[in-house]
Amino acid sequence: xxxxxxxxxxxxxxxxxxLLVYTVIMVVPVLVSFxxxxxxxxxxxxxxxxxxxxxxxxxxxxxxxxxxVFTLKYALLTTILQVVLGYGLAxxxxxxxxxxxxxxxxxxxxxxILPTVAVGILYSKLFQSAPVDGLANExxxxxxxxxxxxxxxGDTAFIVIVIMDVWRSIGFYGVLIFSGLxxxxxxxxxxxxxxxxxxxxxxxxxxxxxxxxxxFASFIFSINGTVKVFDSVFALTSGGPGSxxxxxxxxxxxxxxxxxxxxxxxxxxxxxxxICLIITLFIFRSSRRDNTR
Amino acid sequence: MSTATTRxxxxxxxxxxxxxSVSALALTACAGGSGxxxxxxxxxxxxxxxxxxxILQALxxxxxxxxxxxxxxxxxxxxxxxxxxxxxxxASQDGLPVMFSAGGxxxxxxxxxEAGAIADLDAKLTELGVRDMIxxxxxxxxxxxxxxxxxxxxxxxxxEGIFYNKALFAENGWExxxxxxxxxxxxxxxxxxxxxxLSASGEQGWPLTRLVSGxxxxxxxxxxxxxxxxxxxxxTDPEYVAGAQAIADLGAxxxxxxxxxxxxxxxATNEFLSGKAAMIYMGSWLLGxxxxxxxxxxxxxxxxxxxxxxxxxxxxxxxxxxxVGLPATFAAKTIDDPNVEAWLSCxxxxxxxxxxxxxxxxxxxxxxxxxxxxxxxxxxDEISNSSNSVLWFEALFNAEASQISSTNAALLVTGQLSAExxxxxxxxxxxx
Numbered sequence: 001x002x003x004x005x006x007x008x009x010x011x012x013x014x015x016x017x018x019l020l021v022y023t024v025i026m027v028v029p030v031l032v033s034f035x036x037x038x039x040x041x042x043x044x045x046x047x048x049x050x051x052x053x054x055x056x057x058x059x060x061x062x063x064x065x066x067x068x069v070f071t072l073k074y075a076l077l078t079t080i081l082q083v084v085l086g087y088g089l090a091x092x093x094x095x096x097x098x099x100x101x102x103x104x105x106x107x108x109x110x111x112x113i114l115p116t117v118a119v120g121i122l123y124s125k126l127f128q129s130a131p132v133d134g135l136a137n138e139x140x141x142x143x144x145x146x147x148x149x150x151x152x153x154g155d156t157a158f159i160v161i162v163i164m165d166v167w168r169s170i171g172f173y174g175v176l177i178f179s180g181l182x183x184x185x186x187x188x189x190x191x192x193x194x195x196x197x198x199x200x201x202x203x204x205x206x207x208x209x210x211x212x213x214x215x216f217a218s219f220i221f222s223i224n225g226t227v228k229v230f231d232s233v234f235a236l237t238s239g240g241p242g243s244x245x246x247x248x249x250x251x252x253x254x255x256x257x258x259x260x261x262x263x264x265x266x267x268x269x270x271x272x273x274x275i276c277l278i279i280t281l282f283i284f285r286s287s288r289r290d291n292t293r
Numbered sequence: 294m295s296t297a298t299t300r301x302x303x304x305x306x307x308x309x310x311x312x313x314s315v316s317a318l319a320l321t322a323c324a325g326g327s328g329x330x331x332x333x334x335x336x337x338x339x340x341x342x343x344x345x346x347x348i349l350q351a352l353x354x355x356x357x358x359x360x361x362x363x364x365x366x367x368x369x370x371x372x373x374x375x376x377x378x379x380x381x382x383x384a385s386q387d388g389l390p391v392m393f394s395a396g397g398x399x400x401x402x403x404x405x406x407e408a409g410a411i412a413d414l415d416a417k418l419t420e421l422g423v424r425d426m427i428x429x430x431x432x433x434x435x436x437x438x439x440x441x442x443x444x445x446x447x448x449x450x451x452x453e454g455i456f457y458n459k460a461l462f463a464e465n466g467w468e469x470x471x472x473x474x475x476x477x478x479x480x481x482x483x484x485x486x487x488x489x490x491l492s493a494s495g496e497q498g499w500p501l502t503r504l505v506s507g508x509x510x511x512x513x514x515x516x517x518x519x520x521x522x523x524x525x526x527x528x529t530d531p532e533y534v535a536g537a538q539a540i541a542d543l544g545a546x547x548x549x550x551x552x553x554x555x556x557x558x559x560x561a562t563n564e565f566l567s568g569k570a571a572m573i574y575m576g577s578w579l580l581g582x583x584x585x586x587x588x589x590x591x592x593x594x595x596x597x598x599x600x601x602x603x604x605x606x607x608x609x610x611x612x613x614x615x616x617v618g619l620p621a622t623f624a625a626k627t628i629d630d631p632n633v634e635a636w637l638s639c640x641x642x643x644x645x646x647x648x649x650x651x652x653x654x655x656x657x658x659x660x661x662x663x664x665x666x667x668x669x670x671x672x673x674d675e676i677s678n679s680s681n682s683v684l685w686f687e688a689l690f691n692a693e694a695s696q697i698s699s700t701n702a703a704l705l706v707t708g709q710l711s712a713e714x715x716x717x718x719x720x721x722x723x724x725x
Binding site: 129130 | 404
């Protein structure tokens with residue numbers, strides 16, 4: 001076995017086709033996209049070299065700034081809610097439900113496998129205000145408050161989007177962190193209980209430190225996913241009303257494919273890539289610092 | 294011979310064979326037909342268009358049966374928002390379908406004309422001897438929209454105005470308004486009676502911006518938006534902002550009903566057709582719904598009046614906002630194929646009649662005499678009597694300005710954007 005895998009030529013032949021396919025499909029388009037950031041034009045009339053004008057436009061474009069703020073606002077809020085509530089769910093599975101948690105886990109996980117567009121349509125009907133009130137407004141009216149045009153203003157639409165995405169992913173993070181909780185040896189918890197740790201102190205001193213690795217993994221996973229949000233926002237509000245719920249991905253899609261401005265769209269994509277890179281590096285650095293304690 | 298040498302020979306031969314077969318497979322994909330005769334009449338349309346396909350199917354089974362046998366009709370649908378980008382991409386790859394619909398932005402369609410990707414229908418129809426089957430009003434609208442040439446077929450020809458509920462007007466003693474002031478007074482009375490004065494879809498956006506352009510054409514003249522397109526005027530000029538302000542005032546007074554932002558197109562038309570709204574600004578494509586089963590107020594109950602004039606304005610009440618819906622065009626590459634010419638000739642000669650038989654008014658002349666429902670006859674008469682047509686707000690905008698205009702229209706009428714801010718946003722996109 002070692003003689004096969006130790007031989008350079010063999011490795012090349014085994015890896016070659018897959019590496020070639022990967023390079024052609026993944027790496028080459030990324031490089032072409034980076035190259036496009038220095039050009040201006042359309043597919044129909046050709047591209048002209050434009051130097052750094054796309055970058056200059058990027059820094060002065062108010063819409064990019066709004067989209068960036070929205071993306072970061074959304075990513076942070078959704079990540080925190082998803083992971084924290086997922087953690088809470090995991091604790092419920094482990095300590096409250098114990099053996100009977102399998103059924104609850106499955107039911108709560110169900111929204112994760114639903115198509116995002118279907119969930120978007122579901123929520124647009126739930127929070128409908130015209131022509132008839134949806135469920136949310138009906139509840140408000142029954143309690144005595146007045147209905148709200150949820151998708152009619154940027155702030156309320158933002159709330160709906162966050163609720164929708166947290167509802168959708170909470171089952172996933174619950175199961176993920178639950179697997180981390182299962183790894184904690186029972187003896188440690190037993191001995192901590194004997195030492196008098198109860199409830200919150202048990203959580204803070206034993207459970208939380210043991211699950212830090214999986215917690216970090218969840219944060220990275222979540223933030224990388226939420227920074228690149230597209231389908232749920234597109235399905236629910238299409239970026240509207242106006243452009244108040246337009247994340248960077250949607251703005252990039254519009255610029256490149258609807259306004260046919262591939263050069264500037266590629267520049268926005270580059271900005272998004274750099275943001276994801278920075279976030280991932282930041283989280284990796286802080287996680288590495290913790291492990292060496 | 295030792296097994297070592299045979300093994301050494303087999304490996305390179307096998308790998309060479311593998312490489313050859315893989316590249317052969319890859320190359321067959323590239324061997325697409327260039328210069329082949331057209332054997333399928335491919336038509337790519339926007340998915341939202343439900344009016345053209347039934348007429349074409351009627352032609353397939355009727356007058357164009359022979360042409361269909363030579364080159365069968367094959368219809369593909371893609372979302373309207375993506376047609377412009379898709380067709381431009383296909384044009385750059387020389388892979389356009391034989392016939393395809395325009396996207397929502399005439400400016401993008403005009404780009405295809407500049408690039409020489411679409412056919413000159415004026416020349417081709419004259420060559421085929423069927424040029425006179427297209428109505429002149431439709432041709433002039435097309436020339437205004439698509440780069441000054443007749444290069445799109447008017448499968449739809451619509452005029453716009455305000456449809457109203459005759460019974461409600463009679464019951465409450467309301468009169469058809471002819472000036473803007475009369476319209477706003479009427480709207481106040483309708484609102485006081487507990488109904489929605491004007492039904493409009495904020496989610497779509499364009500029903501609201503149609504009102505803005507209607508006002509601008511009446512107050513500043515029929516060339517109001519052509520001046521903006523030519524750069525002689527800006528949307529941020531005070532007289533243009535006043536137009537947006539007039540519509541914002543309607544919204545502020547609540548004349549569009551509650552929650553106009555989330556109302557989609559079907560819900561808005563249903564508001565009118567179920568009697569909850571007294572009026573709706575719409576085009577003659579609504580005739581399909583009016584004469585159809587979903588009309589709860591009855592087709593005889595629907596009236597039509599022109600967009601009112603603005604007192605002291607330079608425009609005339611007889612300037613009709615008209616459009617050709619989403620017309621279709623032919624790729625320049627395949628237009629000279631005999632099968633395509635046969636199809637084009639058959640469509641030009643028979644589309645008008647086939648459409649009228651299904652109650653649709655198009656830019657093709659109809660030679661048959663058909664009994665139309667009263668409201669359709671009213672519209673048909675108005676069309677034949679119309680002398681001057683005007684376009685609409687986004688007609689001459691680029692894709693980005695059009696997008697910004699339609700997505701922010703609802704914010705204008707709900708007061709979240711001031712008229713000044715709205716016009717500034719659109720003008721900024723126009724200046725790009």
